[in-house]
Amino acid sequence: MTLLSQHTAPEQTRTVATAGPSAPPVLAVRDVRISDRVTEREIVRGVSFELTPGKAVGIVGESGSGKTLTCRAALGILPPHFEVTGGSVEIDGTDIATLTPPQWAALRGSTISAVFQDPASYLNPSIRVGAQIAEVVRVKKGLKRREARHRAVELLRAVRLSDPELVYGQYTYELSGGMLQRVLIAAAIAADPRALIADEATTALDVTVQAEILDLLAELRERSGLALVVVSHDLAVVAHLCDEVLVMRQGEVVEHGPTRAVLYDPQHEYTRLLIAEHDQYGLEKFLTPKEAS
Amino acid sequence: MVRRVLSLTSGRIAVVILAVIALLAILGPWLAPQDPLATSDNTLAAASGAHWLGTDYLGRDVFSRLLDGSRVSVLGSLEVALTALAVGVVPGILSVYLGRVFEWLTLRLADTLVALPFLLFAVAVIALLGNGLTQAMLVTGALVSPLFYRVSRAATLAVARSPYVEAALISGASTGWVVRRHVWVKVLPPIAVALAQTIGVGFVIVSSLTFLGIGVQPPAPTWGGLLASDLGYLSHQPWAPVPPALLIMVTVWASNLLADAIRDVSGEAGRTLADNRTVRANRLGKGRPVPAGGAR
C-alpha cells in the first residue's frame, strides 16, 4: 500500500507499535460516568480503558448500553443534554475537561479521529467529497492544494473505492451508503491520527470491502502505531482486530479483559449470551465443526 | 391536527379572531344599525351617538357600511382560497400519478399562470364575463392556484416513493388507496398553511380590487371600497380610513398567525413537540414506564 509509505512528513517521527506497554496512553478513559441532564439518569456508569499506541480496544454490547456515548465523551462531542458527571478522559496526557475550543480543534483529526454510523450526516452535501478530505489534509498537515488533492485520491484508493478520481469529484448524494462510509473512513485517517474511534464503521459495508478496511486498519496499527477503539455488534470483527474487549450492558462494563480471555472463556453471563447468539446466527454455526476436525 | 393547533397560544388567538370575523361576515348585515345605502345631508360627520364611526361623503353611516361590507369581503377572500385549493391541489396530487403527459401539461399551465400579470388578466376576464365578485374571485383563485399545485405536488412526490407506500402497493393497494391513506395526510399540513396564507392574500386582493371598483359595483360597501373612498376625503376626516384598514390588517394577521401555527405543529419537530404532551399524558394515565431512548 503506497498510502502509508509516502507523504509521511519527515518531522513526524512517532513512537511506533514497537514501543512497549510503557508508552504513555494516547487515550485514557478513567471511570467515566455520563448522565442525561433531563431525566437525571446515569446512562454510563464507570467505563475505564487505556489506549497505548498500536493497541486496539473493542467495545461490544446491545444498543443503548452506552457504547456510543462513551466514544462521544472521549471526543468531547456528547449530544445536547448529556454530560460527563464523573471520571476523566485524557488525550495524550491532557485532561479533556481543561481543553479550550481551539485546543480541541488542534487535537481532533490529527491526534484523535472517529468514524460513526450514518456517514451522510458527517459530510457536507454541497461540497465534493474529495475536496472535503483534501481540506482535512491541507489544514492538518499543511500540504499544498495539489498535494492535498493527490493525497485525498490516494486515501480514497486505500479504502478500496474502485474509481477514486471519479469519487473525488462526486457529491454525497451520488454515492451509496457503503461508499460514503468509506469516504468517511478516508477522511478520518487523512491527518494520520494517533487514535481512531470506529463506531460500527464497517457494519454497512459488504463483507469483502469490510475485509479490506480491517486490513487497512491493521496495517495502520502496525506501521504507524494507530490506536483503535472498535465498537461493533459483530463479535468476530472485534475478535479479529482487538487486543482487549469491554462488554457493556445497560451502561456498565460487565466484563473487561484480553480478547482471547473474554471471548473464549467468558465469565459473565451476558458475554456468554452474546457469544451463544453469535455461534447460532453466524458463520460459526457451520465453521466450528470443520475447524475442530 | 386541530387539537395540536389549539394547543398553541398563537393558534388559539388566530382561531378566536377568525371566528369573530366569520361571525361579523354572517351576522354583519343584520347587525348594521342603519341602512348602509341610505344617504343623508349629514355628510362627513364625526363619530357620535347616532353614527358610531361618523358618516361618509354621501352622509351614509360608516359603521353600518363596515358591518354590511364584511360579508362580501370575507366571502370574497374565502372564494379565492377555495378556488385556488380546488384548482391547484387535485392536479398537484394527480400530476405524480397520471403519467408524464398530464404532469408536463399541468406544470406548464402552472408556469403560465404564474407569469400572467394579475391585474391586467383580472380586468380582461371581467370585461369578458361581466363585473361581479364571483367572477373576480374565480380569476384571482385561478391565478393563486399554482401555489397549491406546487405545494401539493411536492408533498406528494416526497411520499410517493417512500417504502411504506411501496409496502402498501405490494399488499395490492390501488393508487386511490395510497392517496387516501398515505398521501393525503402528508399533503394536508402544507396545504393548510398555504390556505391560511391565501385567505390573508385574498383579503388584500379583494380589498384592492374593490378599491379599483372591480368585482363589486360602487354603492355596495366592502372594506376595501370604504378604505378607497375614505382616502379621498383624508383632508376632511384623517381618522376615517383607520377602522376598515384595521379590520383588514387584523384579519390578514390572524390568517398568517394561523398559518404559522399549522406549520409549527406539522413536520417532524412540531409533531414531537405537540405530541409529547399527549404521549406523556397517556403514559401517566396507564402508568407505563417511559422507555429510555436517545442514547445513540
Next chain:
Amino acid sequence: MTTTPPGTDTSGHTVAPEPALEVTGLDVHYGRGRRRHHALRGVSLSVAPGETVGVIGETGSGKSTLARAALGLVRASAGSVTVGGEDVTAYGNRRWRALRRRGVVQYVFQDPLRSLDPDLTIEDSLIEPLLIQGTGRKEAAPLARSFLDRVRLSEDLLGRLPGELSGGQRQRVAVARALITEPRLVILDEPVSALDSANRVQVLEILKELGAAGVALVLISHDLGSVAGTADRIAVLHRGELVETGAARDVINEPRHAYTRLLVGSAPTLRTAPASRAEREALRALLDA
C-alpha cells in the same frame, strides 16, 4: 445454473408440492441502448414451501432486483417467474394487484425507519393489508393483536406511532404486517442489517419459526452470518448471475465458486481470521479472468 430443491424433482414425477417461488432463466435489465445494464442474467432459483433460501451477494449483485422481480415491481426481459404455481411473467398491473391483494406474497424492507407510515398508528399499519383485501376493521383488530404477539411485541404498542418505537420493534412490526395475510412466501430484503445483535437474533428467530410453520422465505442479505444462521439453502449472486446454490452448510463450509470463496473468506469469525489479502487478490484475479 439449475438447482433442485429438496422435495421437488425437475422431471415432475414426484408429488412434491408446488414451489412457492420459481424463477427460470430470469433476465432483467435497466436502461436502453448503450446505457443498457443487465441487473440479472439467466437466474434460476426455486423455493419450496417452508424452505428458507438465503440470497447473498454484494451491493450491485442484483439481490434486490431479484426480489423486486418476484414481486412484479420489475419486469423480466426474459425467463419466467412463477409464484405459488401461478405463472406471473406476463402479468400486467391489474393482475399483479389482484395477486398481491390475496396476500400470498409479502415483502419486508431493509429500513424499518421508513417502511411504516409515520402518521399511522402501529395498529393501522399492521392491518393495512387486510383492509386492502376488504376485511372490516372489527375483524382485523384481533388479528393485529395476535400477530403483534407472534413477533413478541406488547399490545400496548398498537396505539403508538412508529416514531415512538425502537428500530428493532419497528422491524418486528414490519414482519408482523407482512405475516398478517398469512402469506405463503415472504421476501425479506436485508431485514436485520439495521438492527443490533439482540434485535437481530429476535427477528431471525421469528423467521425460523415461520419457516417451521411452512412459510417459504427468501432472505436477502449481505451479512453472511444472518443467512448462515437461518437459511436452509444459500444462493450466491455475483454481478447478476447466480454462481452457486447449495445447502447452507455446504456453501459456507465448502464453497466451490471463487466468488463464494472470496465472500466466505472475507468474513472474520470468532475463531478464524479472514483470508489474507494475497489469498483474496488471487480469488479476485480468478473472478476477473
